[in-house]
Amino acid sequence: xxxxxxxxxxxxxxxxxxxxxxxxxxxxxxxxxxxxxxxxxxxxxxxxxxxxxxxxxxxxxxxxxxxxxxxxxxxxxxxxxxxxxxxxxxxxxxxxxxxxxxxxxxxxxxxxxxxxxxxxxxxxxxxxxxxxxxxxxxxxxxxxxxxxxxxxxxxxxxxxxxxxxxxxxxxxxxxxxxxxxxxxxxxxxxxxxxxxxxxxxxxxxxxxxxxxxxxxxxxxxxxxxxxxxxxxxxxxxxxxxxxxxxxxxxxxxxxxxxxxxxxxxxxxxxxxxxxx
Numbered sequence: 001x002x003x004x005x006x007x008x009x010x011x012x013x014x015x016x017x018x019x020x021x022x023x024x025x026x027x028x029x030x031x032x033x034x035x036x037x038x039x040x041x042x043x044x045x046x047x048x049x050x051x052x053x054x055x056x057x058x059x060x061x062x063x064x065x066x067x068x069x070x071x072x073x074x075x076x077x078x079x080x081x082x083x084x085x086x087x088x089x090x091x092x093x094x095x096x097x098x099x100x101x102x103x104x105x106x107x108x109x110x111x112x113x114x115x116x117x118x119x120x121x122x123x124x125x126x127x128x129x130x131x132x133x134x135x136x137x138x139x140x141x142x143x144x145x146x147x148x149x150x151x152x153x154x155x156x157x158x159x160x161x162x163x164x165x166x167x168x169x170x171x172x173x174x175x176x177x178x179x180x181x182x183x184x185x186x187x188x189x190x191x192x193x194x195x196x197x198x199x200x201x202x203x204x205x206x207x208x209x210x211x212x213x214x215x216x217x218x219x220x221x222x223x224x225x226x227x228x229x230x231x232x233x234x235x236x237x238x239x240x241x242x243x244x245x246x247x248x249x250x251x252x253x254x255x256x257x258x259x260x261x262x263x264x265x266x267x268x269x270x271x272x273x274x275x276x
Contacts, residue, residue: 014168015111016042016122017161018080018087020136023049023128029060029068030158031125036064038165043071044080044122077124077136085119086111089132089140090160092153096134100142107144108167123164125157186234193238197245198225204245 017035022028022045032043045052052073061068074080081087088107089099102110111121124140126132137143146155146163155163202221211217233241 014040014042014115014121015088016044016084016120017165018044018046018077018122018124019048019157020046020077020124020132021049021127022157025050025054025056026060027128027157028054028071029057029062029064031161032057032061032064032067032071034158034162034165036061036067037162038169040165040168041067041070043067045071045073046077046080047075048073077139081122081124081139083120084122086114087122087124087140088142088144089124089137090126090144090146090164091131091137092145092148092155093131095137095143097138099137099140102142102144104144104146104163104167105170107142108164108171110142111168112171125160128157186236189233189235189238193235194229194233197233197238197241198228200242200245201228204248 017031017040019028019031022031028043028045028048035041035043048054050056052071053068058065058068072080088102088111107123111123114121123144124132124136126136144164146153146160148155202224205211205224206217211220
């Protein structure tokens with residue numbers, strides 16, 4: 001299904017997310033938020049400890065209202081998955097048994113293929129403290145586990161849902177390198193515009209006795225132009241730079257010849273006078 005939200009496409013399809021005996025409403029809300037980020041919308045809860053609906057879950061969902069409002073509650077896991085054709089169980093530890101164990105990437109691709117074929121699919125997530133029992137894992141078709149640090153394999157429930165939701169989104173992308181927006185296109189500056197920036201900046205600095213001592217002025221100008229020409233400016237960037245200079249130019253910073261400039265200014269002058 002798809003609709004609009006603030007004139008943007010709202011993705012609301014994909015595998016069902018099933019939380020088995022979740023304990024904290026805040027965690028359920030963060031799961032809903034993670035799901036909504038990546039286009040999943042159907043959330044099922046098995047015997048939530050604090051009941052349902054839950055105000056803390058609503059608050060933590062960060063406006064993922066369509067997920068929270070559509071959440072269904074079941075007394076048993078068997079009831080929660082009864083209408084599904086294929087189910088993954090998530091686990092961070094090795095299990096006894098003969099079920100295939102998949103990576104999140106392979107699991108997401110499998111879910112995408114089955115979902116596209118019209119099958120009902122789901123992913124099981126266990127309790128915050130100790131995950132799924134062996135009996136609950138046995139109800140799934142396959143296992144999915146995450147490639148985490150062996151010395152620290154602890155993921156909270158929202159993190160686990162986020163990882164699987166992200167892989168689900170990726171499995172439907174034609175180009176994994178694509179991004180939702182690009183930098184604003186800008187017009188490269190002409191050399192005339194760049195030289196105008198040089199002239200304006202040099203005049204502003206010269207009027208403030210920046211090029212001191214006078215004998216080093218040519219070299220300081222060369223260094224200054226080398227810095228400004230190191231990358232290609234756009235017309236917009238030239239406009240920004242000249243606006244800055246024009247603003248500074250409204251305030252006099254002239255130091256009488258023979259007087260000492262403030263230390264920070266003098267330091268910059270000495271740096272700029274060094275050989276490039």
